[in-house]
Amino acid sequence: MIKLKPEHIVYQTRDALERSLALIDELGTEQLIIANTRSPLNKNNLWFHDLHSTTSEFASDVLQGLDKRPASIPPKYFYDAKGSQLFDAITELPEYYQTRTEIAILQDNAAEIAHHVGTGSLLIEPGGGSCAKVHILLEGLRPMAYVPMDISSQHLRLATEELATTFPWLEIHATCTDFTQIMALPPTAPEGTKVAFFPGSSIGNFDPGDAVEFLTSIAQLVKSEGYLLIGVDMKKDKSILHAAYNDAVGITAQFNLNLLQRINHELDADFELSGWRHKAIYNEQAGRIEMHLVSLREQQISIGQSRFEFASGETIHSENSYKYTTQEFIKLAQQAGFQSVALWVDADNLFSVHLFRVKTVIQE
Numbered sequence: 001m002i003k004l005k006p007e008h009i010v011y012q013t014r015d016a017l018e019r020s021l022a023l024i025d026e027l028g029t030e031q032l033i034i035a036n037t038r039s040p041l042n043k044n045n046l047w048f049h050d051l052h053s054t055t056s057e058f059a060s061d062v063l064q065g066l067d068k069r070p071a072s073i074p075p076k077y078f079y080d081a082k083g084s085q086l087f088d089a090i091t092e093l094p095e096y097y098q099t100r101t102e103i104a105i106l107q108d109n110a111a112e113i114a115h116h117v118g119t120g121s122l123l124i125e126p127g128g129g130s131c132a133k134v135h136i137l138l139e140g141l142r143p144m145a146y147v148p149m150d151i152s153s154q155h156l157r158l159a160t161e162e163l164a165t166t167f168p169w170l171e172i173h174a175t176c177t178d179f180t181q182i183m184a185l186p187p188t189a190p191e192g193t194k195v196a197f198f199p200g201s202s203i204g205n206f207d208p209g210d211a212v213e214f215l216t217s218i219a220q221l222v223k224s225e226g227y228l229l230i231g232v233d234m235k236k237d238k239s240i241l242h243a244a245y246n247d248a249v250g251i252t253a254q255f256n257l258n259l260l261q262r263i264n265h266e267l268d269a270d271f272e273l274s275g276w277r278h279k280a281i282y283n284e285q286a287g288r289i290e291m292h293l294v295s296l297r298e299q300q301i302s303i304g305q306s307r308f309e310f311a312s313g314e315t316i317h318s319e320n321s322y323k324y325t326t327q328e329f330i331k332l333a334q335q336a337g338f339q340s341v342a343l344w345v346d347a348d349n350l351f352s353v354h355l356f357r358v359k360t361v362i363q364e
């Protein structure tokens with residue numbers, strides 16, 4: 001976790017400053033505060049906080065990951081503008097059941113979710129780059145404000161501008177950040193019951209231990225009256241999983257290979273995409289889909305001043321996507337301090353949506 005110190009923070013408005021100071025006061029210095037340039041775009045209900053994920057971090061993660069054997073690169077780097085577009089295309093593939101199944105679950109149960117959570121909340125979405133699923137909840141939940149956080153600035157900007165137009169009554173406080181590093185609210189966000197929304201089974205990208213740590217940081221963010229609404233892909237027949245990550249038209253392959261293209265563009269590298277192949281397998285033992293890029297020949301790659309050798313058949317591990325039974329996931333969330341409030345699953349047992357609440361500690 002990166003800790004921002006108050007002196008690193010730029011306040012553009014007195015109001016933002018005051019809200020931050022109050023927060024620092026309330027939480028002590030333990031809690032991170034993201035505050036940055038407040039730039040109301042051409043909408044008066046949209047604030048955009050740009051906390052760039054720096055190129056140097058991308059560079060050092062890639063160089064470090066490619067030095068290991070087997071080599072690996074964190075999946076968060078899939079999402080440059082092209083990668084975000086490709087991911088959106090994945091969600092529309094017939095084989096990729098996750099998105100449409102989750103959307104149906106949210107639609108069918110929106111009223112019940114609103115009943116549990118109440119209106120006037122502060123709805124927070126880590127990774128909410130395209131703001132697509134939140135549409136389903138907004139009318140029912142009528143939150144006081146929506147705080148999407150995403151690593152892709154451009155994606156977030158376009159999506160929130162559109163959202164601000166569609167829902168003029170909604171305050172949006174968008175924050176461009178790597179939420180795996182910094183989990184904090186922008187100082188312009190108002191107070192209210194905090195509801196974290198983490199759809200799409202993005203939690204599957206974390207190893208279980210890291211998932212507990214991540215959920216713990218969400219629990220700390222939403223605090224004792226807060227909720228977590230989270231979508232989790234379920235364990236199921238291997239063939240269904242295999243098809244979802246090896247689609248017939250090859251969009252997932254393009255999505256995987258785009259990582260190399262991105263490294264070429266941003267880090268002065270010379271990957272030849274024709275020298276690599278997409279591979280996705282279900283590791284039953286670990287309960288996860290693994291994506292790899294397989295070197296099709298012996299080759300040397302230059303990235304800036306660094307050189308990397310790959311033998312034919314050698315791989316770069318680019319993603320894990322863990323699958324959980326509902327009981328496994330409830331146990332995991334309990335380790336992070338959550339208790340199960342409600343659970344929805346589709347008729348085919350493909351996907352689950354859990355509502356959790358932070359366990360309140362009863363003081364005598």
Ligand code: AVJ
Binds near residue numbers: 204205245320321
């Ligand atoms: C965004 C991590 C949930 O694991 O299904 C889709 C990413 N990778 N196809 C997933 C992904 C390949 C996706 N998550």
